[in-house]
Amino acid sequence: MTARDLIPIAVLTILAALLPLVVTSSPVLNFLVFMLIVALGAQGWNILGGFGGQFSFGHAAFFGTGAYVTAILQLRYGVNAWAGLVLATAAGGVVGWAIGFLSFRSGLRGSYFALVTLAFAEVFRILANAASFTGGAAGLLIKLDVRAANLQFDDRAVFYWLVLAFVAAVLLLTRWIQRSRFGAQLVAVRENEDAAKALGVDSLKVKLRAIALSGAVTALSGCLYAQYFLYIDANIAYGSWISVELLLAPIIGGVGTVFGPVVGALTLHGLGEVAKQFAGRIPGIDLIVFGGVLVLAVAFARGGILGLLERLRDRGRGIMARGPKEVSHAGR
Amino acid sequence: MLAVDGVSKRFGGLMAVDSATLSLQPGGIIGLIGPNGAGKTTLFSMISGFIAPTDGRIRFEGTDITAEEPHRRAERGIGRTFQIVQPFAGLTVCENIAVGAYLRHAKRAEATAKAREVARRVGLGSELDRPAGGLTVAGRKRLELARALATEPKLLLLDEVLAGLNPSEIRDIIPVIRGIRDEGVTILMIEHVMQAVMNLCERVYVLAQGRMIAEGPPTVVCADTRVIEAYLGHGAAARLKAEGAAHG
Numbered sequence: 010m011t012a013r014d015l016i017p018i019a020v021l022t023i024l025a026a027l028l029p030l031v032v033t034s035s036p037v038l039n040f041l042v043f044m045l046i047v048a049l050g051a052q053g054w055n056i057l058g059g060f061g062g063q064f065s066f067g068h069a070a071f072f073g074t075g076a077y078v079t080a081i082l083q084l085r086y087g088v089n090a091w092a093g094l095v096l097a098t099a100a101g102g103v104v105g106w107a108i109g110f111l112s113f114r115s116g117l118r119g120s121y122f123a124l125v126t127l128a129f130a131e132v133f134r135i136l137a138n139a140a141s142f143t144g145g146a147a148g149l150l151i152k153l154d155v156r157a158a159n160l161q162f163d164d165r166a167v168f169y170w171l172v173l174a175f176v177a178a179v180l181l182l183t184r185w186i187q188r189s190r191f192g193a194q195l196v197a198v199r200e201n202e203d204a205a206k207a208l209g210v211d212s213l214k215v216k217l218r219a220i221a222l223s224g225a226v227t228a229l230s231g232c233l234y235a236q237y238f239l240y241i242d243a244n245i246a247y248g249s250w251i252s253v254e255l256l257l258a259p260i261i262g263g264v265g266t267v268f269g270p271v272v273g274a275l276t277l278h279g280l281g282e283v284a285k286q287f288a289g290r291i292p293g294i295d296l297i298v299f300g301g302v303l304v305l306a307v308a309f310a311r312g313g314i315l316g317l318l319e320r321l322r323d324r325g326r327g328i329m330a331r332g333p334k335e336v337s338h339a340g341r
Numbered sequence: 342m343l344a345v346d347g348v349s350k351r352f353g354g355l356m357a358v359d360s361a362t363l364s365l366q367p368g369g370i371i372g373l374i375g376p377n378g379a380g381k382t383t384l385f386s387m388i389s390g391f392i393a394p395t396d397g398r399i400r401f402e403g404t405d406i407t408a409e410e411p412h413r414r415a416e417r418g419i420g421r422t423f424q425i426v427q428p429f430a431g432l433t434v435c436e437n438i439a440v441g442a443y444l445r446h447a448k449r450a451e452a453t454a455k456a457r458e459v460a461r462r463v464g465l466g467s468e469l470d471r472p473a474g475g476l477t478v479a480g481r482k483r484l485e486l487a488r489a490l491a492t493e494p495k496l497l498l499l500d501e502v503l504a505g506l507n508p509s510e511i512r513d514i515i516p517v518i519r520g521i522r523d524e525g526v527t528i529l530m531i532e533h534v535m536q537a538v539m540n541l542c543e544r545v546y547v548l549a550q551g552r553m554i555a556e557g558p559p560t561v562v563c564a565d566t567r568v569i570e571a572y573l574g575h576g577a578a579a580r581l582k583a584e585g586a587a588h589g
Contacts, residue, residue, distance in 0.1 A: 190443045190452065197440040200429035207389060207423070209415030209444035209492055 014184050018267075022177040029166035038165040044278040045172040046234050050251065051258035051270035052179045053101075053226030058256060059265035060183075060192060061219040062199025063113075066123040067130030068227050068255040070108065071101045073246035075228030076235035077137060080149040085142075090160035094232050101228020102221045109220035113213055118202075127252070134247035148242025151235060160236050172233055176271065179226055183267045195219055196265070227255065257299060261306045263315030272314050277302060342367045342527060343388070343496055348397030349551075350383050357383045359551035360397065365496070370518070370528040372542035372559065374535075376572050379548040381531045382424055385498050388529075389421040390414045401496070415444060420494030422485040424501045424531070430474035434465055437473045437484055441491030456491055463487045463517050479510045486514075490521065497521065499530040503537050511537060535563075547571065 029038060050072055058064045078100040079093035088096070112125045137143040155161045162168050186192040197205035198212045206212055231251075235241045245251075254277075259265075262273025280302060281295030288294045310317040345363040349356065358380040365371055373381050386392040388399060390411035399407045401417055409417075420441075429437050438456035439449075446452040460466050463483045468476065473484060482502050489497060499518070503511050511534060518541060522528055532538050538545060539559050547555040547562055549571035555562050562568055566578040573581075 188449055190447050190449070193436065193440050193443055193449075193452075196432065196436075197429055200431055201427045203391065204423065204427035204429065204488075205440065206391070206411040207415060207421050208441040208488055209412050210440065211410070211412045 010184060010188050014188065015181075018177060018180045018184065021268075022173065022180075025173055026170060029169055033166075035165055038169055040278065040282055042165065042169050042172055042237055044274055045169070045176055046230050046237065047254050047258060047278065048271045048274035049172065049176050049179060049233070050227045050230035050255045051262075051274055052176065052183060053223045053228075053230065054255040055223075055259040055264065055266075055270045056183065056186065056226065057105075057219045057223035059259050059269065060186060060195045060199065061216060061223075062265075063216060063220070064119075064123050064256070065126040065223075065252075066256065067126030067128070067252050068223075069247045069249060069252040070126065070130040070133050071105060071224040071227035072231035072234070072251045072255070073130070073133055073137065073241075073243075074104050074224075075101050075231030076241045076246040077143055077149070077231075078228070079232040080151055080235050080241055081143065083151055084149060089158070090236060091158070094160065094229070094236070097232035098225050098229045101231070102225035104228070105224020106217055106221040108224075109217045113216045113220075127249075130247055130249065130252055134243050137247055138243035143243070146242065148240060148245070149235075151239040153239060161239075168237055172237075175229060175233070180267060180271070182222075182226075187267060191215065191218065199265075257303060259313070261302055261313055263313030266313070266315050269313055269315050276314060342402055343529070344398075344400040345384070345388065346398045346400070348384070348387055348394045348399060350380070350387060350392060351395045356551050358387070358394075358548075361548065361551070361553045363546055363553065365527055365529060367495075367527050368522070368525065369543045370522050370530065370541050372538045372545035373529060373531045373548060374533070374538060374545055374562075375548035378550075379571075380551040381548050382500055384548065385421065385500055385531060389419055389498060415492055415494075418493070418495035419498065420489035420492050420496070421498040422482075422489050422500055422502055424504070426478075426481040426485050428473035428476070428481055428484055430472070432473055433470050434460060434473055434476070434484060434487075435469040438465075438487045438491045441488040444492045456487075459487045459491045462520065463490065464513065478505045479507075479514075482506060483514070483517075486517070490526075494526060496527045496529065499528060499532075501531055501533065503532060503534045515540060539563075 028041065032038065050068065053071065054065060054068050075097040078097040079090065082088035082093040082096060083090055108126065108129050112122055117125055138146055143149065155163050186195070194205065194210045194215045197208070197210055198215055202212050231246060258273035258277060259270045260273065261276055262271065263269030277299055280298050284294045284298045306313060312319065343365040345361060347360040347362055348358060349360050350358040361384055375381055383392060387394045390409055394407065398405060401419060406414055406417065429440065435453065435456050438459055439452045442452040442455035446455055457469060460469055463486050465480065465483050465487055468480060476484060486502055503514065506514065515537060518528065542559050544557065545559050545562050546553055547568050554567045554571060555565045569578040569581065
C-alpha cells in the first residue's frame with residue numbers, strides 16, 4: 010500500500026474522530042454510534058459480497074453470533090468483555106467458514122447462495138429464540154457495570170471512538186485486500202469463476218477466506234452492538250432487519266469499494282433520521298426511505314453513490330478537456 | 342510431456358469423446374483439428390480439468406492428473422484460453438493479466454510488472470488501463486492469450502484464438518504465437534483457420550465424432566481420405582479425386 014492509498018482513510022478517520030468534540034448531544038452521538046456499528050457490519054458484508062460477488066442475504070447469522078457469543082461468555086462464564094470481543098470475532102470467522110464450506114463446496118452461487126445464507130440466519134434466529142441457553146424469547150441483558158475493563162463507558166464519545174477505530178481498521182484491511190493477491194483473486198472469482206480457475210486460482214479457498222473474514226468483521230459489529238445497548242434478543246441479533254441493512258449500505262454506497270459501506274450507512278441512516286424528524290408519527294417511515302433510496306440507487310447509480318461521483322468527475326474532466334464549446338454535447 | 346490415454350467423455354447418450362489418445366513431446370506447436378462438434382473443446386476441458394473424463398487417464402510430465410482440479414493443473418504449468426472469451430469485464434486489461442501473473446508472483450509490484458511485460462508481447466501494451474469489457478474481439482483474444490501466458494505455462498492450450506479475426510489480425514497474431522513457442526512453451530491449438538494450421542503446426546491430430554482419426558504433418562493429414570470424408574461427407578474424397586482428374 011502506498012501513501013496515496015492510506016491518506017484518504019487517515020483524513021476521514023481524523024475528521025470523524027473530531028466530531029464528538031463539536032457535537033455533544035446524546036441523541037446525535039447515539040445515532041453516530043449506531044450508524045458506525047451498521048457501517049462496520051456492512052464492511053464485513055462488502056468483503057464477501059462486494060469483492061467476492063457472493064451476495065449474502067443472511068449476514069445476521071454473523072452479527073447475531075458476535076452479539077450472543079460475547080453476551081453468553083460474560084453472563085454464563087464470567088469472561089471479561091474485551092476477551093469476549095475477541096472470541097466473538099473469532100466465532101464469526103468460524104461460523105462464516107463453516108457456512109461457506111457447506112455452501113461453496115456444493116457449488117452454490119448467485120441466488121442459491123443468497124437463499125442458503127438467509128436460511129442459516131433464520132435457523133439461528135429460531136434456535137436462539139427457543140433455547141434457554143440463549144435466554145429464549147426474553148433475550149439476554151448484559152449487566153450494567155460501567156468500567157473501561159468491562160467495555161462500558163459513561164461517556165458515549167469513548168464508545169464512538171472505539172467503534173470508529175474498528176471501522177478505520179477495517180478500512181485499512183479492505184484497502185489491503187484491494188491491493189493484494191488475495192483481493193485480485195477474489196475479484197477474479199467474482200467476475201468469472203471458470204476463467205479464474207484456469208489461471209490457477211483456488212476459487213474454493215479464496216471464497217472460504219473471504220467469508221471467514223466477512224463473518225469475523227460482521228460478528229465484531231454484532232458484539233459492539235450488544236456491548237453498547239447491553240440487551241439482545243433473537244429478533245434483534247439474528248433478525249432479517251440487520252441482514253437487509255448490512256447489504257443495503259454497500260449497495261447504496263458503492264459495492265466492492267473501500268468506502269462504499271460507510272458512505273451507504275451514513276446516507277441511509279442520515280436520511281432515515283431526517284424522515285423520522287419530519288414524519289415521526291408514521292411508523293416505519295425510515296424503512297420507506299430506505300426502499301426509495303434503494304430503488305433510486307439501482308435505477309440511476311449502479312455503482313452506488315461512489316460510482317455516481319466517479320462518473321460525474323470523469324464527465325467533468327471530459328468537459329474541461331474538450332473545452333466549453335462542446336459542453337452542450339456532453340450534457341446529452 | 343502430456344499423455345492422454347484412451348480418454349472418453351459421455352454426456353448422457355452422446356459419446357462426445359471416444360477413447361482419444363494423444364501424446365506431446367516438449368516443444369513445438371501441435372494442432373487439433375476436426376469438424377464442428379467433433380469433441381475438440383471437450384477434450385481440452387478434460388486436459389485442463391474442467392470436465393472429468395468418463396474413462397481413461399491423463400498424465401502430465403509423468404504424473405497422473407486425471408482427477409486434479411483446474412487450478413492445480415495451472416500450477417503444474419498447463420495454461421488454457423477459452424473459445425468463448427472470458428474476460429474479467431469489470432477489470433482493466435492490466436488487472437486481468439495480473440490475475441494470471443499472481444500465480445507465480447505473490448507481490449503486487451512483481452505481478453503488475455509481469456502483466457505489463459506480457460501485455461507488450463501480445464500487442465496490448467497501449468491498452469493496459471482500458472476496461473477489458475471495452476476491447477474489440479481481436480483485443481479480447483489477445484487478452485485471453487496474455488492471461489494464460491502470464492501464468493508462465495509449460496503447455497499452452499489455445500482454443501480457437503484466431504476465430505472471428507480478420508486476415509490482417511490473423512497475420513498480426515501468428516508471429517506472437519510463434520514467439521511463444523520459441524521461448525520453449527509447448528502449444529496445443531484447436532484451430533479452424535487452415536491457413537494458420539498449415540503455417541504454424543508441425544503436427545496435427547484430427548478428431549471426428551469423438552474419435553482420433555488421423556495424426557501427422559499437416560500436409561499429409563489434409564490429403565488423408567478419412568480426414569476429407571470427415572469434413573465433407575462419405576465419398577467426398579473419391580469425388581474430389583475424380584473432379585481433379587477431369588479438370589486436370
